Amino acid sequence: MVPLLPFTLVVMTRNEAQKIARCLDSVPFAAEKLVIDSGSTDDTMAIARTHGARVVQQEWLGFGPQRNFAATQCSHPWILALDADEYLTPALADELQRSLPALMKSGTAAAILRRHLIYMGKPMRWYRPAVGEKMARFYHRDRARWNDVRVHESLQLNGPSVTFHAPFLHDNNPSLVEKQLKVLLYSELKCRDWLDKDKPARMWQTPFVFALAFIKDYFLRLGFLDGWRGYAIAQTAANYAVYKRMRYYEMRQNPASRDTAADALTRSGLDH
Structure with missing residues (x-):
């Protein structure tokens, strides 16, 4: 059994049946997995529940507002935000399990993760935004908040951050x-x-x-x-x-x- 850490993995979904299991299963050490679904008509919600997630249905509010709503539904103040087409590498999962206990006892607002892009079925090697793009994805909901834009939202921090080195993967747009x-x-x-x-x-x-x-x-x-x-x-x-x-x-x-x-x-x- 993987020891659970007191944070919530949050994934926003709509018709992500082909991807949601891989995303959820890549974080087996999250004490809570929460899916915020905005009207799936496929098997997304059933698959999410099968893979250990609690599902909350919420009409779409826009990317920033939807993420902020999700934070209010979490049982833990620390949150890991992933999209359904994203997932942790084993290296990052190991790094988080070793480092998060101390981080969550600190006054840190967020952790910056590095995202690598899979494009046309293969990892990009050189294109700079696709190789180690830095994104604030692990955060304390009382020390950070998503801005209220409809798209291209970002996390606004009220405190210091740390950066992890191993990447998570983004399987971007199947075609x-x-x-x-x-x-x-x-x-x-x-x-x-x-x-x-x-x-x-x-x-x-x-x-x-x-x-x-x-x-x-x-x-x-x-x-x-x-x-x-x-x-x-x-x-x-x-x-x-x-x-x-x-x-x-x-x-x-x-x-x-x-x-x-x-x-x-x-x-x-x-x-x-």
């Missing part, structure tokens, strides 16, 4: 089809945040945005060293940077498109 669908959703959420802030639509920047985004990812972040997979990542990132600006311009020019797009995403099962 480019899933990636493009995610681009549509994330663009819509980002544009809604921009609308809330009444951000100006500067379409004249768009051609430069594409070039700069591609150069940043392909050259400065060393995507070119990963061959055509690096090119695909850079191209997709540049397209995302352009598309969300065009979509935001459309939202401002034609406000009715906000509702029609939301309806289309809902009918396609892509509303979150």
Whole structure:
């Protein structure tokens, strides 16, 4: 039996039946496993329960608010936040089991974990955001809080942090089809945040945005060293940077498109 440590593993899900077991099973030393589900129609919730998780159903609130809601449902103040397509490596699991008891007795706000990306079925080797990307994922809920944005949320710390060295893995987007669908959703959420802030639509920047985004990812972040997979990542990132600006311009020019797009995403099962 693996000794349990007093923290909660939290995973947010919606139709993650193919991935949730691997995620949950990679953290056998969590005293509690909690799945926050926002409307799965597959076997996600049943599989999660089979693998030791307590399931709470919550209508989707947006990434930041949903994570903050999840923190209120945890039985322990220390939380490990993973996505369903993420999982610990054995090396990180061992490092956490050795280091967490002392960390949880300290005044530390969070621990920074390093995420490695699996893309097109293989680990990326050189592309900088995919090799050791630092992310605050283990935290004390009274010393850290997720910002309330709809997408690209981050953990705001009120105290010091430590960094672990072994990685966890992100099995990102089984195909480019899933990636493009995610681009549509994330663009819509980002544009809604921009609308809330009444951000100006500067379409004249768009051609430069594409070039700069591609150069940043392909050259400065060393995507070119990963061959055509690096090119695909850079191209997709540049397209995302352009598309969300065009979509935001459309939202401002034609406000009715906000509702029609939301309806289309809902009918396609892509509303979150």
